[in-house]
Amino acid sequence: QVQLVESGGGSVQAGGSLRLSCVASGYTASGYCKGWFRQAPGKEREGVAVIDSDGSIRYAESVKGRYTFSQDNAKNSLYLQMTSLKPEDTAMYYCAAHDPHCTGAYCYCPRGPFLIDRRYYGMNYWGKGTLVTISS
Numbered sequence: 423q424v425q426l427v428e429s430g431g432g433s434v435q436a437g438g439s440l441r442l443s444c445v446a447s448g449y450t451a452s453g454y455c456k457g458w459f460r461q462a463p464g465k466e467r468e469g470v471a472v473i474d475s476d477g478s479i480r481y482a483e484s485v486k487g488r489y490t491f492s493q494d495n496a497k498n499s500l501y502l503q504m505t506s507l508k509p510e511d512t513a514m515y516y517c518a519a520h521d522p523h524c525t526g527a528y529c530y531c532p533r534g535p536f537l538i539d540r541r542y543y544g545m546n547y548w549g550k551g552t553l554v555t556i557s558s
Contacts, residue, residue, distance in 0.1 A: 429442070437506060443499060461516070
């Protein structure tokens with residue numbers, strides 16, 4: 423059973439920074455598709471950043487240059503460093519993961535509803551979220 427637990431959310435002023443963490447259990451981090459997503463009040467959940475099955479990282483256009491997604495496989499942890507925060511970044515942030523689909527030695531992240539940098543991703547394991555509030 424894969425479990426994901428986020429932490430690090432909080433309230434900061436615009437222009438500030440936050441670092442979100444996500445501790446995973448029940449899977450081997452290497453090779454899994456992993457991502458950060460967010461849902462603002464009254465809006466649909468959207469993709470923020472994803473680590474693809476080959477280790478490449480993609481970012482939503484709205485956070486490029488401001489957010490950095492990283493992982494520590496030894497700690498089974500994911501991180502989202504957020505800088506130059508804006509009020510429109512206010513949302514519940516979720517980390518998520520999906521088993522990669524593999525055909526022989528070729529593995530890929532399954533397609534889903536979340537568009538991140540011209541590719542669609544789906545996730546089947548979700549944390550409960552951590553709230554980020556940015557004031558102007």
